[in-house]
Amino acid sequence: MMEEPQNNEGTPKTGNSKPQTPTGTAVATPPNMAVNLTPTEEALVNAKAYLLKASNKSNLNLYDHLSRILTKVLDERPENVVDLFEDISKNVKKSKFTSTSDTILDKVDKTAEVELGETQKILFERDQEEAEHDGGEDEVETPLPNLPELMYHFEQAGVGVSREEMMRIYLALKQLVDNYPLQSCRFWGKLFGTEKNYIVAEVEYREGEEEEEEEEEEHETEEPDTEKDDEEGEGEEQEEDILPKPDFKPPPVIPREENRTGTNKKTFFVCNEPGQPWVKLPAITPLQISVARQIKKFFTGRLDQQIISYPPFNGTEANYLRAQISRVSAGTQISPLGFYQFDEEEEEEEEDGNRDSFIESPDFEGIPVKDLVDPSMANWVHHVQHILPQGRCSWFNPVQQQEEDFEDEEDEEEREEPDEPEPEVGPPLLTPLSEDVEIENIPPWSARLTSSLVPQYAIAVIQSNLWPGAYAFGTDKKFENVYIGWGHKYSPDNYSPPPPPPVQEEFPSGPEITEAEDPTPEEEAALRAAQQEAMEAAEEMEDEEEEDGEDD
Amino acid sequence: MESEGLHLNISYVGSCGTVLSAEQSAALQTSLVILQNNYKFNRVFFWGKISGIKGDYFIAQGCGNDEMVERKTLYSLDCVTWGLLPLATQAIRDQCSVVKGRFIGDPSHEYEHIEIQKLGEGEDATEEENTIMIKEEDRLAAVIAKIDEEVAVVPRGAYVRTPHGLVLKNRSFEGLSVTESGKLHNYFHFREPVRLNEKTLLEKADLDKSIDFLDPIHEDIPRGGSWSLDFVRGGGLVTIRSLLWPGMNFYHVPQSRKFGYIYIGTGEQNKDLPFML
Structure with missing residues (x-):
């Protein structure tokens, strides 16, 4: 009997050497009760008191928990119970926490599964008309496959x-x-x-x-398009400076x-x-x-x-x-x-x-x-x-269409005759x-x-x-x-995206776009000297003219 | 997926285009029981099918006490006679990584691969052509090992690691809840963890040592693009398809112990994945 409380306490080291520790630490036994008890009974009471001590965290105590587990085990009598013991213990603890009745309004959100089920339920509903005609007339030929x-x-x-x-x-x-x-x-x-x-x-x-169906659809979609065109037209009129248009066709x-x-x-x-x-x-x-x-x-x-x-x-x-x-x-x-x-x-x-x-x-x-x-x-x-x-x-021959497009354009003569493409x-x-x-x-x-x-x-x-x-x-x-x-074509090699188009060629360099070299200081000096001379010559000329005028 | 109740399990992945004909599933149910007895496996899994041009390989796996390490792979062409596959060692896997294209469907078929080796250095370098013959059986073993390593999936908590390091089925696993089953971080790679060891102590602090001993799949690269998670019957069934290995289908019925994976494909990795997202 002495052994059990020690084991339950879970501190075997101290338990073995000092069997009386539970009394001191865990529960203080009322002194008047302990008077009439033999030491064995006293230890039992102490142990029970210890087991009944509620946890600070969950407010459960081991004594009740164990009794619940044992009741469950004896009620259900599962096979190999010793292996399942931890699971049972866990389940009992779990069931303790879930409240059976809920004070909150009992409104459950529809899960996706229910929603899907409701959409699919329509499939299984029989058409009323069909049900009436059932078996009466010959079956109309239907495009539905078997x-x-x-x-x-x-x-x-x-x-x-x-x-x-x-x-x-x-x-x-x-x-x-x-x-x-x-x-x-x-x-x-x-x-x-x-x-x-x-x-x-x-x-x-x-x-x-x-x-017919498509025409209806088109009517619906066309309207916004025309509005858009109008807006664009107005915009162009307002803009005075029209941006240059690329000649890329x-x-x-x-x-x-x-x-x-x-x-x-x-x-x-x-x-x-x-x-x-x-x-x-x-x-x-x-x-x-x-x-x-x-x-x-x-x-x-x-x-x-x-x-x-x-x-x-x-x-x-x-x-x-x-x-x-x-x-x-x-x-x-x-x-x-x-x-x-x-x-x-x-x-x-x-x-x-x-x-x-x-x-x-x-x-x-x-x-x-x-x-x-x-x-x-x-x-x-x-x-x-x-x-x-x-x-x-x-x-489809793309050239054909191009010709039609060009007919009303004036630069028809300048246009090069495109090669007739090989039909695929x-x-x-x-x-x-x-x-x-x-x-x-x-x-x-x-x-x-x-x-x-x-x-x-x-x-x-x-x-x-x-x-x-x-x-x-x-x-x-x-x-x-x-x-x-998955909708993909098989290829033993891995996919590589097409390379971007080649870089556009540079403008052919010619004298009209080549940058001139900067003049050297000597050249500048020479130019300056030449200008000076020209100025002086001009001044002299003016002087002479003035003199001539004075002469007149 | 477990061979026990194969006809039921296979219907879970039916929406992924995975169907067995009546003849095949009847043959498998017979032969896998015999297989389990002969090889003394604890459990037998029907792993899937790798389709070749002339024939298909049916793959089964059996496991001993440790569900992860003690696994043996067997293949069959007719669902009845099973042959043990060679162990995919690193050498075999390296060798087989050069083979591309479809499987033929004949285990003794040999692929020819010409390897060009450079001898010498600088100007004296000469190229020498080495012809390597690779048996399809080896390639099969290598591909299966690679698929298992990269895309075999189990839900979190379905397996526990005991203090001895043994990986066992978790008896108290009761399935993921519907909301939890929609999240990829609740699914693990069923292989020896690789990324877990690279994590910092801080990241590992909240992990449960007996459950979180595997790599979660949401960390796969490309992130968010390696897997396609789909609720099939509303929330009644979750399927996860690998986009890296098209044909790998995993299913889990939330709030139940039913889960499994099956691979039905050509045995080729989707190398184009980065372009396709």
């Missing part, structure tokens, strides 16, 4: 996002189809950003619908391709999370594509983010995103050979060889999976037009992948089967090595492309 099926195929290849997210994306696409007049709609892929990600949908409007701006052609053939919608409103990306200009090729930036996830780069990018992240989407599409959208064919009627009309439209071939029989994974890749074709270095799919030519549409260029000994595409164990039912998966994250699967008559990645 995404779960397509994603099931991709999942076999180890590509894609988790199933729940895919379902949400699918429902979000449905929302998109319901709200816009679309002819076709496709899940293009997912792009990662440093803060948020983008989910990208590729759509085509029905004939004429997009133009910027290279002609290459016009963007019309909607439904070339790089603007498809329209893209993006959103950060399924359930959030879809945002339509602006049409792409050739300049943006050519600058996007020279820069490499991470997306942030905010469409209005400025792109700070060299060479400067004309636009916000929305434009850069659109440029990268165009580039990825042009490089990686592939289909099995023979699935698409050129429309024969149109072929006769356009004989310049730059056909940009195709139709689904009615007699496509499907290619065996074994041939689809053939390393030569001759059984797959690109079905998106190649983007020329100019940033357009069909080449890219591979035509539906070119097999076997024509693609290698990336420094790395084949541009890798093909494989999804399963080595059951090859009979496996599907072919094609992976782009040039655009990591771009995948396509093919089986029987089905195929699909998807892109899940």
Whole structure:
């Protein structure tokens, strides 16, 4: 019995030599009580009193704490309790501090999780009208793809996002189809950003619908522009001293391709999370594509983010995103050979060889999976037009436009005849992948089967090595492309920004701008002497004249 | 990520484009259990996948008593048969640092590297070409070691160091709170600390010796640009992606003990990072 209080006290050194110290230091036992006790009992009382002493910091005492722990242990009877003892002790202490009832108003802020859940709840709500028509009429043909099926195929290849997210994306696409007049709609892929990600949908409007929509948008945006022009005009009138204008003429701006052609053939919608409103990306200009090729930036996830780069990018992240989407599409959208064919009627009309439209071939029989994974890749074709270095799919002659501009200028004769630029030519549409260029000994595409164990039912998966994250699967008559990645082109070498343009040449030095040398003191003296002489001679002359006058 | 409950753990990083096919995940669940038994590991982790041109490497790691030091790395091409990777010594890592480009997918493939050595000095200098053959297996080991060193992440408090220096899983770790999990200084590099030893006494004064024995990741260079932290389901799941090694995804469910990382990528470092921010 003597040992225990010593151990509990936690000062074994002094405890061993002087067993009575607790009595003196810790608790002063009332003298009248100690009278009737045996020494053992007295020590026990002292020890208990010591254990009951409340801490200055937490106002707890060890006696109550231990009894609480032991109650808890005996109630719960956990395994290996001796190992968990510290944890239990900690938990008991913790639970002591949390008050069960709160006097402050019970108003909990919505967490981000709840907010997101509320935005996504809309996706799962059924349309009232739809519910009424349910099963009554024949299903109207919808541009909505059977995404779960397509994603099931991709999942076999180890590509894609988790199933729940895919379902949400699918429902979000449905929302998109319901709200816009679309002819076709496709899940293009997912792009990662440093803060948020983008989910990208590729759509085509029905004939004429997009133009209407854009006109409305343009009317809205035009107004402030005209005001601005007026202001500028007034400003110029007020200024009397007009600044000299540089005679530098910027290279002609290459016009963007019309909607439904070339790089603007498809329209893209993006959103950060399924359930959030879809945002339509602006049409792409050739300049943006050519600058996007020279820069490499991470997306942030905010469409209005400025792109700070060299060479400067004309636009916000929305434009850069659109440029990268165009580039990825042009490089990686592939289909099995023979699935698409050129429309024969149109072929006769356009004989310049730059056909940009195709139709689904009615007699496509499907290619065996074994041939689809053939390393030569001759059984797959690109079905998106190649983007020329100019940033357009069909080449535009910049000189033509210049001539038109110059027509009303007077200095037409002085102008030098610019060389007729060589038209840029890219591979035509539906070119097999076997024509693609290698990336420094790395084949541009890798093909494989999804399963080595059951090859009979496996599907072919094609992976782009040039655009990591771009995948396509093919089986029987089905195929699909998807892109899940960062939106950057692969290069085995590291990126180096383009060098700044060369320094402007100096003005040719000639006598008219050469600084004359300062005269030496001797020369100055000689000049001074000469001037002196001339002065004297002149004075003499005057004198003579005066004398002559006097003579008159 | 831990191999136990792999199919659940992998769904946490699904938003990063990381999916295993049913065949792969079934094969892994079978073979990793056998692996754990054969090598007598305490715990087995599915480390990730390094994709090559012809085939993919699946990587697993097993650990003994000390979770940090006693780690062995194994690779497999078919998720079933596993081979032990050679230890990535400094010599191997130096040698493999010259190799660039994608992995091929064949462990016996040999990369050829021509090293130009200068002999003599001044005018007598002659250049001698040395051809070094580097096995892909070695490169794989070197790259995995480098990724582990640079971007393996654990939340603060998930591991403790005992007075004996042993690094153990912290039994009383209950996850970071939602607000704390949004801050990068609550995540640590899971490697022997480098920067901690360079800190002054004043900076180290407030650190808990048993918990803060690792380097926090918010000090990585470039500051603020090495990691992308994202709340996936509002605040229900935190994912941290490394921008230096694209493909390294870390997840943590706040207020739970669930955390882990997986690397699914090409095994190439993003050298362009400074230009891309």
